[in-house]
Every structure is written in C-alpha cells, then in structure tokens.
Amino acid sequence: xxxxxxxxxxxxxxxxxxxxxxxxxxxxxxxxxxxxxxxxxxxxxxxxxxxxxxxxxxxxxxxxxxxxxxxxxxxxxxxxxxxxxxxxxxxxxxxxxxxxxxxxxxxxxxxxxxxxxxxxxxxxxxxxxxxxxxxxxxxxxxxxxxxxxxxxxxxxxxxxxxxxxxxxxxxxxxxxxxxxxxxxxxxxxxxxxxxxxxxxxxxxxxxxxxxxxxxxxxxxxxxxxxxxxxxxxxxxxxxxxxxxxxxxxxxxxxxxxxxxxxxxxxxxxxxxxxxxxxxxxxxxxx
Amino acid sequence: xxxxxxxxxxxxxxxxxxxxxxxxxxxxxxxxxxxxxxxxxxxxxxxxxxxxxxxxxxxxxxxxxxxxxxxxxxxxxxxxxxxxxxxxxxxxxxxxxxxxxxxxxxxxxxxxxxxxxxxxxxxxxxxxxxxxxxxxxxxxxxxxxxxxxxxxxxxxxxxxxxxxxxxxxxxxxxxxxxxxxxxxxxxxxxxxxxxxxxxxxxxxxxxxxxxxxxxxxxxxxxxxxxxxxxxxxxxxxxxxxxxxxxxxxxxxxxxxxxxxxxxxxxxxxxxxxxxxxxxxxxxxxxxxxxxxxxxxxxxxxxxxxxxxxxxxxxxxxxxxxxxxxxxxxxxxxxxxxxxx
Numbered sequence: 267x268x269x270x271x272x273x274x275x276x277x278x279x280x281x282x283x284x285x286x287x288x289x290x291x292x293x294x295x296x297x298x299x300x301x302x303x304x305x306x307x308x309x310x311x312x313x314x315x316x317x318x319x320x321x322x323x324x325x326x327x328x329x330x331x332x333x334x335x336x337x338x339x340x341x342x343x344x345x346x347x348x349x350x351x352x353x354x355x356x357x358x359x360x361x362x363x364x365x366x367x368x369x370x371x372x373x374x375x376x377x378x379x380x381x382x383x384x385x386x387x388x389x390x391x392x393x394x395x396x397x398x399x400x401x402x403x404x405x406x407x408x409x410x411x412x413x414x415x416x417x418x419x420x421x422x423x424x425x426x427x428x429x430x431x432x433x434x435x436x437x438x439x440x441x442x443x444x445x446x447x448x449x450x451x452x453x454x455x456x457x458x459x460x461x462x463x464x465x466x467x468x469x470x471x472x473x474x475x476x477x478x479x480x481x482x483x484x485x486x487x488x489x490x491x492x493x494x495x496x497x498x499x500x501x502x503x504x505x506x507x508x509x510x511x512x513x514x515x516x517x518x519x520x521x522x523x524x525x526x527x528x529x530x531x532x533x534x535x536x537x538x539x540x541x542x543x544x545x546x547x548x549x550x551x552x
Numbered sequence: 553x554x555x556x557x558x559x560x561x562x563x564x565x566x567x568x569x570x571x572x573x574x575x576x577x578x579x580x581x582x583x584x585x586x587x588x589x590x591x592x593x594x595x596x597x598x599x600x601x602x603x604x605x606x607x608x609x610x611x612x613x614x615x616x617x618x619x620x621x622x623x624x625x626x627x628x629x630x631x632x633x634x635x636x637x638x639x640x641x642x643x644x645x646x647x648x649x650x651x652x653x654x655x656x657x658x659x660x661x662x663x664x665x666x667x668x669x670x671x672x673x674x675x676x677x678x679x680x681x682x683x684x685x686x687x688x689x690x691x692x693x694x695x696x697x698x699x700x701x702x703x704x705x706x707x708x709x710x711x712x713x714x715x716x717x718x719x720x721x722x723x724x725x726x727x728x729x730x731x732x733x734x735x736x737x738x739x740x741x742x743x744x745x746x747x748x749x750x751x752x753x754x755x756x757x758x759x760x761x762x763x764x765x766x767x768x769x770x771x772x773x774x775x776x777x778x779x780x781x782x783x784x785x786x787x788x789x790x791x792x793x794x795x796x797x798x799x800x801x802x803x804x805x806x807x808x809x810x811x812x813x814x815x816x817x818x819x820x821x822x823x824x825x826x827x828x829x830x831x832x833x834x835x836x837x838x839x840x841x842x843x844x845x846x847x848x849x850x851x852x853x854x855x856x857x858x859x860x861x862x863x864x865x866x867x868x869x870x871x872x873x874x875x876x877x878x879x880x881x882x883x884x885x886x887x888x889x890x891x892x
Contacts, residue, residue, distance in 0.1 A: 315883055322886070490876075491885025511882075 276306045276452065278313055278476065279459030281320030282469020288312045293477070295453060298363035306452045309477035311485040314444065317473035318491050321415045321442035324470030329412040329440035337387030339466045340437060344380035346461045347373070354454060358425045361451045376430040382531055383434035390438065394537050398544070405547040410540035412440035413518055414493030417486035419446050419479045421499040421528045425454035428529060432498050433472060435535035441494070444473045446483060448499065452476035479503060487511035494518035494539050498529045566787035567745075569821055573785060583737035587781060593773035593809060602805040605848055606841040615840070619875050620658050621855060622839045623650060624684070626862045626871075627692055627828065629664040630892070631699075631796065637672040639892075640665055644676035646890055647689050651872045653888070654879065660868065661857040662690035662722060666698070667715035674719035681719070684857035692722035692762070696747055699766075699795035701726035705743060712750040716759045723751050724762040724863075726795060727779065729769045737782055744786035760858075762828055763788035767806045768798040776806055780813040790826035796863060801831025804841055811849040818850070827854075830863025836874040839867055865892065 276295075277284040286292075291308035307313075328336070347354070351373055358369035391410055398406040416436040421428025429447060436443045447455030459474045475482060480503050487495055487508040495512050497505050501522035512519050520538050523529060576582040610618055628647045630639060643663055651657040661684040663673050673691045674681055682688030693715035696708035712723055725747045731739045744763055751759040763783035767776045783791045791810055794801035807829040814825045827846070833839055839862060846854050854860050869889045876884035 318883070485883065488882035489885070490883060490888055514882075 276456045278307045279474040280317045306476045309475040314482050314485050317444040320470035321444050324442040327468050328471045333388040337384050340384035342465050344377050346465050347377045372427050376427045383438050387438050390536050403549040408542050408544045411543045413539045413541050416441040416443045416494045416539050417492045418496040419500040422448045425451035431529035436539050438536045439540045441539050442471045446479045447476050490515045496520040497522050570785040578741045580738040587778040595773050599805045602808045605845045608844045610840050618840050624658045626660040627662045627664040628660045629865050640669045640672045641676045662692045664692040667693045670718040670720045690721040693720035694724045696725040699797040701728050709750045712747050722760045726764045741786045748787045760789045762790035762792045764792045767793050768800045780810050784817050784825050790828050792828040794831040796831030802829035815850045826859040828861040834866050836871045
C-alpha cells in the first residue's frame with residue numbers, strides 16, 4: 267500500500283511561535299532543476315514589524331543572562347543540530363542541488379561554527395574589554411555591552427552555514443536578532459528555527475523571516491526600534507540606500523560580503539554589535 | 553465638565569426622569585422589579601457582535617483621523633500608590649505636549665489622578681485647565697474610596713467634596729459592588745445621587761460624574777446591564793467600565809453592552825450619557841475597535857470628549873508611535889516617545 271505524502275508547511279518564526287505570514291502570502295521553493303519542493307511563507311513588512319516587537323521584548327532577558335549561560339544555550343543549539351544532522355543534510359542536498367558529501371560538509375561546518383561562537387560568549391569581553399590606565403587611584407574599565415535588536419540579511423547563496431555565520435555572532439554578545447533568510451534557500455532556516463524553538467533559546471531572541479530581502483530590508487533598515495543591521499547578504503540589493511536609511515536612526519551597519527568566505531568566523535563580528543561602556547571605580551588606597 | 557448648567561435643575565430633572573421611568577420611588581423593591589424586568593443579555597450574540605465590529609480594517613486617512621481622535625478622547629491616568637507631585641506634573645506635561653517631535657499632535661481630554669493630587673494637576677495645567685471641548689484639559693479625580701469603594705458614605709462624600717473643592721472638573725466614583733451584588737439597589741442608587749450632590753460647587757455649577765461599575769466584579773453581562781441602568785437612572789453623566797485595578801478590566805463586549813444601554817436611554821429620554829472604557833486598552837488597534845463600536849452603536853456624534861473617553865496610560869504612547877509611523881513612513885520605537 268502506498269502512503270500519502272505528508273509535506274511540511276514552512277512558516278515564519280516570530281517570538282518563539284511559528285505563524286504564517288500575516289499577509290497570507292507564500293512562494294514556491296524549487297530545487298535547482300526546477301522541481302517543486304515546498305511553499306514557504308512570503309513575509310511582509312508587518313511580519314518584520316512583529317518580529318522587531320518580539321525581539322525588543324526579548325532584549326532584557328537575553329542581554330541580562332550571564333555570558334556563561336548564553337554560552338551554554340548556544341552550545342546546546344549545536345548539540346541539537348548534531349541530532350538532526352540527517353534532516354539538514356538532505357534538505358540542503360535537495361534545495362541547493364549539491365552532493366550529499368558537500369551538504370554534509372556544510373552542516374558540519376555550521377555546527378562547528380555554533381560551537382566556536384558559543385565558546386566566545388564568556389570570553390570575548392575579556393579580549394574586547396580593557397582596564398584603561400588612568401592618572402588617579404581608580405580602575406577604569408571598558409566593557410562591551412550588547413547594542414540591542416540586530417536585523418540581519420543572511421547570505422543569500424547558502425542554506426545553513428551563511429545563516430549561522432551571521433546569526434551566531436550577534437547572539438553571542440546578547441543581542442536578539444531578526445533575520446531575513448536566503449530567498450532561494452529558506453527551508454533550512456525554518457528547520458533551524460525548529461531547533462531553536464526546542465532548545466533553551468528564549469522566544470523572541472531569534473526571529474526568522476522568509477521571503478524577499480528586497481521587500482523587507484528597507485523596513486528593517488529604517489525601523490527606529492532596530493539598533494543595528496547586518497547587510498552581509500544584501501550585496502545584490504541597493505545596500506547603499508539601506509545604509510542611508512539606517513543612518514537616520516544611527517544604526518550600526520555591517521556591509522555586504524560576497525563569496526564563499528562571506529561572514530567568516532571572526533571576533534570582529536561579535537564586537538560589531540556591542541557598545542563600549544566605560545566605568546570608573548575607586549581603588550583601595552592601601 | 554464645568555458646563556454652565558444649573559446643577560439644581562439638572563438634578564431635579566434627573567430625579568424626575570428616574571421617577572418617570574421607574575414609576576415609583578427608587579427603593580430596593582421598585583429598582584429590583586425594574587432592573588430584573590430588563591431582558592437578559594444574549595451573551596453569545598453580544599460577543600459575536602463585538603468580535604465582528606473588531607474586524608473592521610481602518611487604514612490611511614481614516615486611521616490618521618482615528619489616531620488623533622483617540623488622543624483627544626484619552627483620560628491620561630496615573631493611579632498608583634507611588635504617585636508624587638512630580639509624577640503628576642510630568643503626566644500633565646505629557647498631556648499638554650504628547651509628542652514633542654510633532655506640535656500638530658492634539659492634546660488629551662483630561663488627566664485622571666487621585667483626589668489628593670488634584671491641586672498639583674490644576675497648578676501644572678495653569679491656563680490650559682478647562683473644558684476639552686474648548687481644546688483645554690480637564691482634571692478628573694477618582695473618589696469614594698477608590699478602587700474598592702469600601703467605606704462609609706460620609707467618607708465617600710468628603711472624598712468627593714474635597715476633590716471638587718481642589719478644582720476637579722470630573723469625579724470618577726466607584727459603586728458599592730457589595731451592595732449591588734447583594735441586591736441593595738436602593739443603597740447604590742442613593743449613594744450615586746448623594747455623590748452627584750457632593751459634586752456641586754458653591755457657584756451652582758457641578759463637576760461631571762463618572763460612575764465606575766467595575767464590570768470585572770459584576771460577573772455576568774446581565775449584572776453589567778442592570779448596573780448601567782442603575783447608574784444612569786441615578787444621574788451619572790458617564791458610565792465607566794472599570795477602575796483598572798481588577799482583571800478583566802474593559803473589554804469590547806462589555807463596552808458594547810454599556811453603549812447599548814446608553815443608546816436605549818437616549819431613545820427613551822432624549823438624554824445623552826457618556827461611556828468610558830478604562831483599563832487594559834493598550835494598543836491603537838484595540839482603541840480603534842472601540843471607536844468603531846461607538847460609531848456603530850450610538851453614532852459618531854458620541855465620539856466627543858463629553859460623551860466618550862478612554863481611561864488609559866500606556867495607550868497614548870502606542871498611538872503616538874502609530875502616528876509617527878504614518879507621518880514618517882517608517883516604524884518608530886519606544887525610544888522616540890517619553891516614558892510616562
């Protein structure tokens with residue numbers, strides 16, 4: 267007897283829930299050979315708005331968690347990714363049309379990158395911060411603090427690795443993110459959201475939108491409640507206009523990167539979404 | 553409202569109206585017979601109607617109009633144990649200039665404070681103190697042992713008279729829910745009449761009286777309908793859903809039900825009574841649903857400060873954010889409005 271196929275509904279991930287787009291729109295995701303794979307939600311500006319609201323609500327909890335705790339939570343994501351390795355491999359194989367080995371290599375790389383960034387969570391402040399020498403009996407300490415809600419246009423030519431490479435560093439410092447996934451390869455992004463939803467990441471810390479970056483990015487760039495925007499995957503868009511929009515509300519901006527090394531792991535990506543807080547504290551006089 | 557109405561005649565007519573409608577003295581028996589003779593509420597129908605009214609899509613110019621009108625109908629409220637004169641002054645500053653980045657933003661209708669904070673509100677408002685119909689801002693005070701209403705009548709009346717003497721234009725009183733639920737309707741009626749009397753000023757004018765039913769404690773829609781009739785019969789100028797201290801506070805079905813009573817009363821007597829949902833209305837989207845409900849139930853002429861108010865504090869900021877979105881074309885954030 268043949269079984270009826272049970273295809274998966276790919277929805278958005280906002281505030282720890284999986285809603286459909288408020289617009290009700292979807293778009294077809296096809297394999298490189300033109301074969302239909304799935305319908306993905308086509309997020310609208312209002313979904314982006316809702317995602318920013320969810321991310322804003324998550325700021326105090328995520329930024330307020332201890333660095334050690336954030337590291338544990340991020341590491342747990344890597345653990346769960348490992349458990350669903352097979353699903354991601356076959357998803358990437360289908361959507362990107364690559365061999366099983368290439369897909370597996372991408373998943374491994376993505377998992378390793380989570381682990382690498384998770385390790386930085388309680389260490390980057392020691393490297394990025396400083397005890398400044400001052401003329402007086404004071405400690406003068408500069409410490410990196412999270413900047414707030416970070417919007418990300420994920421690399422467009424990779425399913426999982428690009429997304430992870432852009433999202434993880436922003437999370438490490440304690441920033442909730444709103445990420446617009448790859449338009450062509452959105453399925454792994456939603457599967458990653460399922461991993462996040464069942465891990466220890468609080469709802470709203472990661473919000474995943476699928477759809478057209480060209481449509482959504484301008485709304486995020488001009489949104490007054492977004493503190494920084496990572497345009498790493500916006501190379502094909504009019505990213506200079508996005509940067510100008512972002513300047514109106516004094517956002518931190520990371521510019522597009524192209525090629526296979528886009529969003530390569532670096533301490534700089536973590537520091538990009540931090541603000542330096544400098545405090546004075548009296549020294550003991552003896 | 554400091555409307556130049558002779559309170560003596562207004563009261564007399566209110567009493568005459570009540571006697572004519574009730575067909576007897578407003579004692580427990582007559583009121584009980586009358587209120588229990590009112591048909592019961594179709595709860596499912598009521599909630600369905602409210603839900604249907606909440607689905608209207610209000611966009612662009614209509615939305616801009618609605619947002620400005622919502623601001624003009626807000627009683628900007630602070631009712632905390634921790635209220636200080638400074639907090640009241642900052643509330644008044646917000647009432648006068650809701651959005652410093654846009655001078656075209658309308659002012660709110662009133663500030664609503666505890667009775668002992670009235671002098672600070674009056675002082676802070678200065679020349680801007682007056683009738684919201686003239687573009688000025690009223691001072692509303694909660695009285696009668698707000699929010700529980702559990703004290704003797706003498707204390708409630710003193711509470712009211714003190715607030716009026718300090719310059720309050722509107723008094724938000726709470727009914728004695730205990731007496732109402734125990735069926736002592738005459739007592740509730742008499743208290744409202746007595747408080748209304750305490751709202752009179754020496755010059756013959758009278759502060760406007762809002763009667764808080766605290767619908768969250770009345771349990772059933774039937775009780776809300778009865779309490780609405782009771783408050784209107786006793787001469788309340790406004791009926792108000794809640795204190796904001798009890799959950800659930802204002803809901804759309806309850807407000808719709810109260811508006812229906814106001815509509816029926818207007819048809820019966822030609823007299824207009826105001827409605828004030830208060831508590832729990834935090835988003836512009838919700839507030840717009842209330843505007844639609846008012847317009848569809850009693851008519852657009854009710855969307856004026858002396859017939860409809862929102863009791864709210866955080867609602868104003870959300871409306872301002874929506875307003876900024878409409879003017880600037882991009883989404884705004886909480887950093888661009890004042891904190892209370």
